[in-house]
Amino acid sequence: MLRPRTAAAASLLLIPLVAGGFFLQKTPVPATPRLFDQVISLVANRYVDSLQGSAIFEKAAHGLVRELNDPYSELLAPKQNDEFNRSVGGRYGGVGMLLEEQKTTGTTTVVVSRVFPHTPAEDGGVREGDRIIQVDSLPIVDTKIDKVSDALRGIAGTTVKVTFARPGVAEPVKLAFKRAVIHVPAVPFAVMLGDKVGYIPLQTFNENAAEEVEAAAAKLVSDGARGIVLDLRDNGGGIVDQSLAVSSLFLKRGQSIVNVRSRNAPEEVARASGDQLPTQPPMIVLTDGGSASASEIVAGSLQDHDRALVVGTTSFGKGLVQSVFPLDGGYALKISTLLPDGRFVESRPDSLETEAEKRARPKYSSDAGRTVYGGGGITPDLLVPDDTLVTAEQEFLKSIAPKAQSFVTVLNQYAFDLKGSAARTFTVTPAWRTELRRRLGAAGVTIDAKYEPAATRILDRELDRRVARYVLGDAGAKQRALAEDHQLARAVSLLAGASSQEQLFTAAGVTSAASAQRSTSTNQR
Known part of the structure; x- marks a missing residue:
């Protein structure tokens, strides 16, 4: 007697499906735009929970991008798009504070972790460690950091009032700031270290990156730098054109920087523009697992042409290049459109590469015949592990x-x-x-x-x-x-004894076969 009951239940389930216009077909029909329209209509009108029309379309768009299975492609909502534009532009209207979200007994607090020099925040006396408790009329209680940042930012010249809780001060500290255009430098500073070694930390590839690297390098050389360290550690990339411009500062006109191919275009070779710095001292590039994308383009091109010794640990391995397309309503679509060709550096996203696979990475030769490796990021010429605590x-x-x-x-x-x-x-x-x-x-x-x-x-x-x-x-x-900083200290010690790039390679033990042959011939004479 159970079987008829089961059959009846099955019939009940089939009724709304047939009534909704669905039926079994022997021959599959390719999906068309009508499929999307039908799904949207049914979700909007029949789904158990109500969804606003705009939410349905946004979720559908997010789902489409997610199904690309590309961790670097994403649909940027208006607020995300604004934040992205600020990050690559290197400028925003604000007061000049770096904020940090902290958790205390389950409650989120927002604390000032850095005050940028020559900003309204510094002029107003903000201190690191100050906790923000109110912005204008908005109380900051268990508030996410992005909401606090949004409240602080605005049009340059407008006023924002901020109340802080300061350690050791009983009463809240109330300050008013006139927002200013805050420049977030790509190169926060440059300094001459020991043995006349110039140090340039490049934090991001924003729209000012090449200009700031050029200015820093020129100043260090004019001050007598005998070698340069370009620090790309923890630099996750940015504007690809800026990576080409930075590479061009140290390469000869016409030298290849990166080969790229897209779906609908033949392979293109991006080459050095000829804007090379007039003086080219020996050079080391520092990389680590946080060096990605544009950083890998710079490190790889300088390594390929024997212009720099790469020191540190293997880079992240992000070989794809994204383009950002503005959309209606303040949205933007960031999708992978270019793929570097030749010495491919894309890592497996699951980070499960075996030792055998690492040893099997494709080998290439630099201009001078040195061995460099493809696949899995930029492999340093000289591996120096990160500093670790005991x-x-x-x-x-x-x-x-x-x-x-x-x-x-x-x-x-x-x-x-x-x-x-x-x-x-x-x-x-x-x-x-x-x-x-x-x-x-x-x-x-x-x-x-x-x-x-x-x-x-x-x-x-x-x-x-x-x-x-x-x-x-x-x-x-x-x-x-x-x-x-053991990686930087090693770089300085290597540059201290090298008056040329070839001497630097020799000191690091990474000379080419041709260089070794020349050295042997000289010794025999």
Whole structure:
């Protein structure tokens, strides 16, 4: 008796399907635009929950892009599109604060982690560690950081009122700022390190990147730099045209930078424009797992033409190039349209490449015959691992993790208080250590004696970094902390003994077969 009941239930399920106009067909019919229209209509009119018309179309568009299975293609909503344009433009109307979202007992707070120089925030006396509690009439209570950023930004010349909670100050700090055009530099500073080695950290490829690299390199060379380090670590890319312009600063006119192919066009070769800097000292490019896209174009092209020694760890491996197309309503579509050809650097997205696969990567030759590798990112000529904390230091940081916000706030505040009294040649003194521990204890950060001496090393290092930035600025702080950055320190030591790019390759042990043959012939004579 069960079988008739089952059949009846099946019939009930089929009725609305047939009534809705669907029926079985022996021959599949290719999908057409009508399929999309039918699905939209049925979801809008029959789905159990109501959806606004605009939401349906946006979800459908997101779904289409998602089904491309391309992690780099995405539909940008209006707010995301604005943020993207600000990031590549390097400018926005605001007050000049870098914000950090922190969690305390389940509540989200927004704290100032950096105050940019020569901005309304610096002029108004904002301090690192200040917590934002109100922007104009908007209370900032368990508020996401993007909402706070949106409230702070606006048209240059307009006024925004911000209320802060400041550690050690009972009453809220109320400040009014006149928004200004804030320039976020691609090169935050450039500095001459030891042995006349110039250092240029390139953080992003925004619309000013090549201009800023050119200015920094020219200034360092005029000041007597014998070698240049271009730091692309943690540079996730940006505007591809800027990567071509940066590469052109160090390559000869006509040298290939990247080969690209698209679906509907033949392969194109982007070549150096001829805007090469007049003086070309030996050069090292630093890369790591955060170096992607435009960074890999620069590092790869300079490596291919033997213009730079690449030092560090393997880059991210993002070989696709995206184009951004503006859409109605403030939306934009970012999709992969170009594929670098030749020495392909795309990594497997699941990061499950085996050691055998790594050894089997395709090998190529640079102009001078040096071996370089394709697939899986840009492989450095000289592998220097990232700096890592020793186990005892890691254990100490884990022990204070529940009080991480208080730990950082106390460090920032104490460094700020020392700003006026610390000499440019300061050292962390026993008195500083005692006062820092007192303040940490008052803030509820307990330091167990079992973590010594690792705890003291961490406290000294973190306080030293913060005081150095206040007293010496970013460039001076980098000089001071050189010994802690093993990759950069290795680059400086290599450049110190090299007067040419070929000597630099020899010092690193990556000379070509041709160079080795010339060296052998010279020794035989």
